[in-house]
Amino acid sequence: MHVEGSNGSYLDIGVQALAIAVFKDEKADDGFLMDLDKVTGGVVKSVIESEELKGKEAETVYLHLVGNSEIKAQRILLVGVGEREEYTAAQASQMAGTAVRALRGKSVKSIAIVSRLEGKADEVSAAVVEGSFLALFELDKYRTADKEEREIERLVVVIDGADEGDLKRGVERGRIIGESVNVTRDLANEPGAYMTPTIMAERAREVATEFNLSIDVLDEARMEQEGMGSLLSVTRGSEEPAKLIVLKYTPPNADEAKNGLLAFVGKGVTFDSGGISLKPGESMELMKYDMTGGATVIGAMRAIGQLKPSIPVLGVIPCTENLPSGKATKPGDVVRAMTGKTIEVINTDAEGRLILADAIAYAKKLGATKIIDMATLTGAVSVALGDVNTAVLGTDQELIDELIAAGKEAGEKFWQLPLDKEYSKQIKSDIADIKNVGGRRAGTITAAAFLKEFADGVSWAHLDIAGTAWGDEAKPYRSKGPTGVAVRTLIRIVTRAALKCDGGS
Numbered sequence: 351m352h353v354e355g356s357n358g359s360y361l362d363i364g365v366q367a368l369a370i371a372v373f374k375d376e377k378a379d380d381g382f383l384m385d386l387d388k389v390t391g392g393v394v395k396s397v398i399e400s401e402e403l404k405g406k407e408a409e410t411v412y413l414h415l416v417g418n419s420e421i422k423a424q425r426i427l428l429v430g431v432g433e434r435e436e437y438t439a440a441q442a443s444q445m446a447g448t449a450v451r452a453l454r455g456k457s458v459k460s461i462a463i464v465s466r467l468e469g470k471a472d473e474v475s476a477a478v479v480e481g482s483f484l485a486l487f488e489l490d491k492y493r494t495a496d497k498e499e500r501e502i503e504r505l506v507v508v509i510d511g512a513d514e515g516d517l518k519r520g521v522e523r524g525r526i527i528g529e530s531v532n533v534t535r536d537l538a539n540e541p542g543a544y545m546t547p548t549i550m551a552e553r554a555r556e557v558a559t560e561f562n563l564s565i566d567v568l569d570e571a572r573m574e575q576e577g578m579g580s581l582l583s584v585t586r587g588s589e590e591p592a593k594l595i596v597l598k599y600t601p602p603n604a605d606e607a608k609n610g611l612l613a614f615v616g617k618g619v620t621f622d623s624g625g626i627s628l629k630p631g632e633s634m635e636l637m638k639y640d641m642t643g644g645a646t647v648i649g650a651m652r653a654i655g656q657l658k659p660s661i662p663v664l665g666v667i668p669c670t671e672n673l674p675s676g677k678a679t680k681p682g683d684v685v686r687a688m689t690g691k692t693i694e695v696i697n698t699d700a701e702g703r704l705i706l707a708d709a710i711a712y713a714k715k716l717g718a719t720k721i722i723d724m725a726t727l728t729g730a731v732s733v734a735l736g737d738v739n740t741a742v743l744g745t746d747q748e749l750i751d752e753l754i755a756a757g758k759e760a761g762e763k764f765w766q767l768p769l770d771k772e773y774s775k776q777i778k779s780d781i782a783d784i785k786n787v788g789g790r791r792a793g794t795i796t797a798a799a800f801l802k803e804f805a806d807g808v809s810w811a812h813l814d815i816a817g818t819a820w821g822d823e824a825k826p827y828r829s830k831g832p833t834g835v836a837v838r839t840l841i842r843i844v845t846r847a848a849l850k851c852d853g854g855s
């Protein structure tokens with residue numbers, strides 16, 4: 351899809367269809383809609399007065415314009431966007447997504463989007479383009495029939511009077527971020543057979559080569575040397591070798607000693623059967639997406655390599671399968687993590703925290719001073735927050751607040767859960783330093799309490815994306831399946847931190 355910005359009037363854009371935002375209960379008697387009504391021969395007023403369109407979020411009305419010479423496009427799609435006062439970049443992004451999906455369904459090949467969001471042209475255009483790319487992702491890669499073959503060839507973001515440079519920059523940023531989120535979704539969607547730790551490392555290497563990131567992939571021998579007994583205990587049951595992927599973005603003149611180093615750590619379990627503590631068969635196929643935390647890191651780093659912020663960023667992704675076999679770790683086994691801590695493995699299905707423990711320790715060894723880890727870690731998070739909010743926990747309240755604020759900008763919701771030290775009692779072991787499960791109560795919190803044991807001495811936040819990384823239903827603005835949650839927020843965390851750093855120095 352070719353994407354461009356236009357700072358002229360929407361009347362003059364030669365596309366097949368114009369998509370136009372309409373606010374809730376907006377009338378066509380004055381202002382923007384009155385002008386639109388005039389050039390479309392009264393059709394807008396008619397649609398609104400007949401109450402066919404009330405302007406509620408994601409409502410659409412599709413109209414062919416016949417015999418109009420004042421407007422170049424032949425069709426318009428009116429898209430409800432809800433309350434004007436609540437209309438932000440996140441909503442404009444969804445509006446664009448809804449428009450793109452609806453118009454693709456009508457075989458439209460060229461679209462101009464009039465989001466009507468007030469604000470800086472670079473932010474508005476980035477939001478619109480981001481939302482458009484996210485909307486186009488489909489799950490049908492492995493279908494041979496009934497594939498979505500229709501394609502939008504040209505997208506124009508219209509912001510009347512915008513500065514050309516701002517518009518261009520925004521469009522480019524939106525494309526980079528949108529495409530990168532889709533890379534995460536594509537990785538997450540791959541079946542376990544096509545997304546082994548080895549393949550995941552290859553995919554990371556391709557991204558690194560293309561987008562100026564350095565990469566190091568530790569094999570099991572090197573993990574052994576590093577003393578990563580916790581990570582290695584998870585891969586014991588698998589025939590596929592584990593990999594620890596390390597990506598790094600380094601800007602020119604980075605001063606890590608002075609400014610510290612931000613690291614993203616993502617769970618990369620390419621298939622989670624539960625191991626000897628085998629999961630029930632129902633829905634086990636979904637456990638192919640247990641590497642989404644890792645895919646999130648790859649997607650975010652891919653964007654960062656292109657956006658070139660002024661601060662360095664490290665990405666660490668422990669990749670393994672979790673399978674039962676005669677060699678697999680058994681419940682009751684005791685393993686030694688890289689930090690020297692001993693862990694009693696009560697349940698081999700609580701494997702995510704075991705691999706993250708060593709990955710967090712390794713990120714610290716590489717100089718990380720601030721760590722955000724993300725993982726499809728617990729089923730319990732869906733019980734607590736459903737598929738709406740991602741759980742955030744951690745030891746640095748400022749970092750958590752930043753994540754929540756960046757998420758708001760990006761249209762991704764984070765909800766903080768408590769992490770009082772009392773919860774750590776639940777993971778005390780009778781025979782080792784800690785155990786890997788804390789009983790049935792507060793499952794998301796005790797998982798985080800486990801990770802906290804390895805994140806001491808750094809500023810740390812943890813995202814449990816098990817409830818939000820996969821959408822069971824399609825939305826008007828995106829397909830069902832992998833959502834790519836948190837990629838956009840992480841990118842904003844980096845760009846915000848870079849701005850602060852530039853301002854401060």
Ligand code: BES
Binds near residue numbers: 622701
């Ligand atoms: N990968 C799962 C968590 C998960 C569940 C992700 C559902 C996505 C959807 C994780 O490794 C796991 O199995 N966690 C256990 C922990 C328990 C044994 C303490 C769980 O949540 O049941």
Ligand code: ZN
Binds near residue numbers: 672
């Ligand atoms: Zn598990």
Ligand code: ZN
Binds near residue numbers: 726
């Ligand atoms: Zn898992």
